[in-house]
Amino acid sequence: MSAILRKSSFFYISHLCTFVIPPLYMLAEPRNRSVLAVMALWIPVWLSSSVLWSERQESYAFLRMLPVTDRRIVRTKFGLALGFAIVYWLVVSLFIRAAWGSTPQYAGYMALTSLACATALVLAGGWLIVSWRFGQTVLTAAVMAFVVTGILSTWFVDVKRRVRGGGIWEITPEWLAEAPWFYHVLLFAAALAAFYGLMRIAIRIKTRSET
Amino acid sequence: MAAILEAQGLSKRYHGFTLHDISLEVPAGSVFGVFGPTGAGKTTLMKLLARQIPASGGTVRVFGLSYDDREKEIKNRIGYVPQEPSFYLERSVEYNARFAASFYERWDGGAFYRMLDEFKVGREKTFKRLSRGQKTLFSIALALSHGADLLILDEPTAGLDVILRRTILERLRAFAAKEEKTFIVASHITDGLEDIAEYVIFLDNGKLVYQAEKDELLARWKRIHYKEGALPPDVVAQMTDVRRQPFSSSGLVRDFAALRAALEPSIARGEVKVENARLDDVLIAMHQGD
Numbered sequence: 001m002s003a004i005l006r007k008s009s010f011f012y013i014s015h016l017c018t019f020v021i022p023p024l025y026m027l028a029e030p031r032n033r034s035v036l037a038v039m040a041l042w043i044p045v046w047l048s049s050s051v052l053w054s055e056r057q058e059s060y061a062f063l064r065m066l067p068v069t070d071r072r073i074v075r076t077k078f079g080l081a082l083g084f085a086i087v088y089w090l091v092v093s094l095f096i097r098a099a100w101g102s103t104p105q106y107a108g109y110m111a112l113t114s115l116a117c118a119t120a121l122v123l124a125g126g127w128l129i130v131s132w133r134f135g136q137t138v139l140t141a142a143v144m145a146f147v148v149t150g151i152l153s154t155w156f157v158d159v160k161r162r163v164r165g166g167g168i169w170e171i172t173p174e175w176l177a178e179a180p181w182f183y184h185v186l187l188f189a190a191a192l193a194a195f196y197g198l199m200r201i202a203i204r205i206k207t208r209s210e211t
Numbered sequence: 212m213a214a215i216l217e218a219q220g221l222s223k224r225y226h227g228f229t230l231h232d233i234s235l236e237v238p239a240g241s242v243f244g245v246f247g248p249t250g251a252g253k254t255t256l257m258k259l260l261a262r263q264i265p266a267s268g269g270t271v272r273v274f275g276l277s278y279d280d281r282e283k284e285i286k287n288r289i290g291y292v293p294q295e296p297s298f299y300l301e302r303s304v305e306y307n308a309r310f311a312a313s314f315y316e317r318w319d320g321g322a323f324y325r326m327l328d329e330f331k332v333g334r335e336k337t338f339k340r341l342s343r344g345q346k347t348l349f350s351i352a353l354a355l356s357h358g359a360d361l362l363i364l365d366e367p368t369a370g371l372d373v374i375l376r377r378t379i380l381e382r383l384r385a386f387a388a389k390e391e392k393t394f395i396v397a398s399h400i401t402d403g404l405e406d407i408a409e410y411v412i413f414l415d416n417g418k419l420v421y422q423a424e425k426d427e428l429l430a431r432w433k434r435i436h437y438k439e440g441a442l443p444p445d446v447v448a449q450m451t452d453v454r455r456q457p458f459s460s461s462g463l464v465r466d467f468a469a470l471r472a473a474l475e476p477s478i479a480r481g482e483v484k485v486e487n488a489r490l491d492d493v494l495i496a497m498h499q500g501d
Contacts, residue, residue: 003313007299061297062307064263065353066314067286210264 004063004076011053012084015046019091026099033099034161038154040096040113043088044120045150051081051127052143056136060211070206074128078199081124082192089117112172114184118191125198132206215239215361215393216260221269223255230255230417232269237361237395237410242387244408244425245397246490248498251414253397254294257365260395261291273361287316290354294365294397296346300339304349307338317358326352326382330375343370351379355386361393362386368403376403383407405490413497420497425490432488432496433467435474436460441482446473451496463488463496 131139214236221233330348413421450462477483
């Protein structure tokens with residue numbers, strides 16, 4: 001089992017490494033903190049991309065030859081996505097705390113990070129189902145479309161912010177931005193419930209799939 | 212002899228092809244040959260028996276266990292050699308081997324690497340650089356290196372040159388003779404695997420058309436060589452694959468015992484010779500609708 005984890009985690013880790021870019025950028029431009037906030041929006045994009053690349057490198061025909069069940073494979077893949085969603089959230093949260101911890105915008109940025117992470121989690125489960133139900137070609141097209149849309153949206157939000165002023169945190173729904181901390185817990189609980197439901201569906205799909 | 216694998220009503224539906232209602236029992240310690248023409252459903256059946264694809268209907272029990280609740284345990288004890296080996300193509304042979312080894316409880320790395328060296332498959336090569344034959348050799352080495360009690364081999368000698376084919380056949384023969392292993396081998400007849408099979412099934416167009424011990428099959432099916440006019444017309448009428456030649460014609464009979472009495476006088480006079488039918492002749496006769 002750890003062999004699947006080791007192999008599949010490569011792309012999640014390599015995507016995680018790109019999270020050092022914004023802090024490095026900040027070394028060059030210490031005043032431009034907003035680049036850190038963009039990282040929150042990266043979470044769904046990077047998690048989706050990690051799922052895509054790890055799926056493209058997978059050989060399920062090989063795995064089926066080995067003494068491991070489809071159920072176990074699905075749980076491992078979902079577990080990996082969950083684990084790295086949490087790691088991405090932790091890393092971004094740390095940066096945001098370092099940059100805005102003592103400012104009024106902090107709650108908004110944290111809410112945005114939590115929302116992005118919850119969305120990323122559900123998306124990752126969805127992408128795995130797409131891969132096993134429709135194949136890697138459809139997954140590639142769908143994730144690439146999402147990634148391009150995500151990058152363009154991030155760019156658009158950033159440009160809008162520069163023109164109008166204000167922070168990226170403003171795109172966070174008001175009810176969440178101003179909500180007490182346990183709303184974040186509820187948000188994660190809802191995302192986890194959806195993620196678990198997707199995993200159950202994925203197990204059914206994977207065990208019935210041809211590869 | 213106890214069955215090591217039992218399939219009941221096994222079926223698989225694809226768009227344009229259906230494997231129909233296959234039931235079979237594979238005795239422990241035997242070599243079980245699955246034969247049939249291209250497109251008969253051999254690969255589909257092998258995949259179903261090794262749980263590489265889900266069945267549309269029916270059940271498979273291996274070692275008395277069901278894949279539904281004991282898949283890991285069963286797969287630890289079977290070795291499967293696919294017709295089209297699929298591994299991590301961008302990774303090295305060594306990586307693929309180590310990856311697979313981490314899943315098996317009884318992995319014998321020494322035996323595996325000895326075989327790899329014997330087959331001259333480079334460990335550092337990336338998998339995509341291996342020839343089809345080398346990929347098959349890797350699969351065979353993998354299947355023979357984790358103490359499997361049942362080997363499911365889908366045309367294991369396809370794509371190999373004559374020398375490697377013979378090496379593999381010898382290896383499989385030695386393995387079958389020395390240890391209490393069971394083999395299920397899908398094959399096109401003529402690759403030599405029919406010699407080692409003790410039980411045979413013939414598939415044609417997705418259906419199981421014949422299932423028997425090979426000796427029993429060969430006792431029933433005979434090729435009769437005769438001089439024209441030496442046999443009663445009703446005997447000749449029961450023959451298939453009749454090859455007429457000026458001095459000696461021949462034909463296949465599917466139930467030699469039933470015709471023996473009618474043939475005895477001709478055999479005694481030396482006008483008729485009887486020999487075992489070849490499996491490929493029998494397969495062709497069955498394929499042509501005998």
